[in-house]
Amino acid sequence: MVKTWGGLAVVHLNIPEVKEIFKNDKPDTTNIRLKGDHRNNKKVLKEEVGELILSRRPTTELDVDKYGPCISCHQWVLLKNIKRHLQTCNKEAAKMTKGQITIQSQVEAGVLGSKPSKWMLTEVFPSMILDDVGVIAQGDQTIVNLGENWLQRTVDNKEKRRYYTSQHMRLMARLLVEVRKLDGDENSGQKPFADYLHPVHFDKVVAGALECCIPYMDDVDELQAPSNGIKLKYDLRRMLTAHWALLVKENPHSSAAQEVKTFIELINVQWDERITRLAHAVLVRRQFVVKKELPDPEDVEALTKYLSSKMKAIKLSPDNYFCVVGLCQARLLMYNKRSCEIDAIR
Ligand SMILES: [Zn+2]
Numbered sequence: 001m002v003k004t005w006g007g008l009a010v011v012h013l014n015i016p017e018v019k020e021i022f023k024n025d026k027p028d029t030t031n032i033r034l035k036g037d038h039r040n041n042k043k044v045l046k047e048e049v050g051e052l053i054l055s056r057r058p059t060t061e062l063d064v065d066k067y068g069p070c071i072s073c074h075q076w077v078l079l080k081n082i083k084r085h086l087q088t089c090n091k092e093a094a095k096m097t098k099g100q101i102t103i104q105s106q107v108e109a110g111v112l113g114s115k116p117s118k119w120m121l122t123e124v125f126p127s128m129i130l131d132d133v134g135v136i137a138q139g140d141q142t143i144v145n146l147g148e149n150w151l152q153r154t155v156d157n158k159e160k161r162r163y164y165t166s167q168h169m170r171l172m173a174r175l176l177v178e179v180r181k182l183d184g185d186e187n188s189g190q191k192p193f194a195d196y197l198h199p200v201h202f203d204k205v206v207a208g209a210l211e212c213c214i215p216y217m218d219d220v221d222e223l224q225a226p227s228n229g230i231k232l233k234y235d236l237r238r239m240l241t242a243h244w245a246l247l248v249k250e251n252p253h254s255s256a257a258q259e260v261k262t263f264i265e266l267i268n269v270q271w272d273e274r275i276t277r278l279a280h281a282v283l284v285r286r287q288f289v290v291k292k293e294l295p296d297p298e299d300v301e302a303l304t305k306y307l308s309s310k311m312k313a314i315k316l317s318p319d320n321y322f323c324v325v326g327l328c329q330a331r332l333l334m335y336n337k338r339s340c341e342i343d344a345i346r
Contacts, residue, residue: 017032018032031073034073034074034075035074037053037074037075037076038069038074038075038076038108040052040053041053041067041069041076041109042069042109042110044064045064045109045110045111046110048118052064052067052076053076054067054076054077055075055076055077056077058078063155065119065151065152065155066078066079066080066155067079068082068102068105068106068108068109068111069105069108069109070082070085070086070089070090070105071086071090071093071101071104071105071108072086072089072090072093073089073090074108075089079102079105079152082098082101082102082105083098083101086101099149099153099238099241100241102149102152102153103149103238103241103242103245104241104245106148106149106152106242107242107245107246107249108249111148111152112145112148112149112242112245112246113145113246114141115141115144116138116141116144116147116148117148119148119151120144120147120148120151120165123151123161123162124147124151124162124165124166124169125138127162127163127166128166128169128170132177133170133173133174133177134170134173136173136176136177137166137169137170137172137173138169140173140176140192140193141192141194142192142193142194142197142239142242142243143169143172143173143176143193143239144169145239145242145243145246146168146169146172146235146238146239146242147165147166147168147169149238149242150164150165150168150169151165168231168235171212171228171231171232171235172193172232172235172236172239174212175205175208175209175212175232175236176193176196176208177212178207178208178209178211178212179196179201179204179205179208181208181211182204182207182208182211183196183201183204193239194243197239197240197243197260197263198259198260198263199259199262199263199266202263202266202267202270205236206270206271206274206275206278207278209229209232209233209236209275210229210275210278212228229271229275230272230275233267233271233272233275236267237264237267237268240260240263240264240267241264243260244257244260244261244264247260300334303334304331304334307327307330307331307334308331310327311324311327311328311331314327
């Protein structure tokens with residue numbers, strides 16, 4: 001016989017959790033229902049069949065990529081509004097930044113995990129350049145997870161989101177290459193990024209960040225606030241948060257997860273100062289290493305004379321237009337010795 005409650009047939013009474021709830025006179029089925037919905041929604045996202053179960057249906061067409069589970073009650077909400085939802089659902093969890101909450105929701109939804117999502121595979125991977133850096137970016141799951149997060153962050157920008165995602169993944173892959181070099185271990189060429197997300201590797205990651213993000217930096221403004229260094233800081237924190245959430249999901253008492261937290265703390269406290277300080281050191285070292293190849297003054301003089309004589313002799317006719325432009329630009333370059341000004345001529 002099927003037991004009924006409130007006119008509805010209860011078909012899962014053989015499950016102990018459900019049985020327990022229905023022992024009460026006034027059973028509260030909210031949590032168990034949300035759990036069921038959550039399971040259904042994860043499947044929908046993974047297999048791309050079926051329909052998301054939401055507490056509030058959108059009035060416009062439903063875009064599954066914009067939704068994710070609340071990290072506390074597992075109700076699926078618009079990720080854009082997830083922090084607002086948490087403020088009424090779990091005040092403690094709502095203290096985290098929206099970015100951290102979104103990452104944890106993506107872990108709960110199974111979007112961040114052990115392989116790239118279908119969205120990533122169909123939208124981002126095909127548009128990426130597959131040089132050495134691109135291959136590393138696509139092959140390292142920690143970097144892919146960062147990409148999944150960027151795809152979500154830029155979901156409203158349909159035209160550009162794949163490029164933004166790919167840029168961030170590539171920058172992180174370049175960092176991995178540098179950190180592997182600094183590691184010097186014979187197997188370091190194969191080590192995944194996750195292996196370096198441990199406090200003992202913090203110095204290496206900082207040094208790697210410098211090597212890869214300021215190779216041509218030589219002006220003072222950039223030295224004071226190295227923009228790529230700052231970008232890497234935020235992306236590293238996102239990567240660490242995702243890694244932490246995955247570890248905790250597997251084992252809530254994981255000591256590895258605790259170490260990841262320490263790494264995040266180190267970044268919060270030390271990154272800015274260390275990057276700026278090391279940037280100075282890199283520049284000083286570079287002054288000794290880099291040999292500036294200057295042209296021979298006699299060659300410069302000969303070329304200048306040649307250009308001047310040509311310019312005097314040339315007839316200003318439409319046929320000669322491109323030749324005149326070329327001569328003028330070359331002469332300007334010889335005079336100013338800076339190519340950026342020629343680029344700026346309109
Ligand atoms: Zn909730």
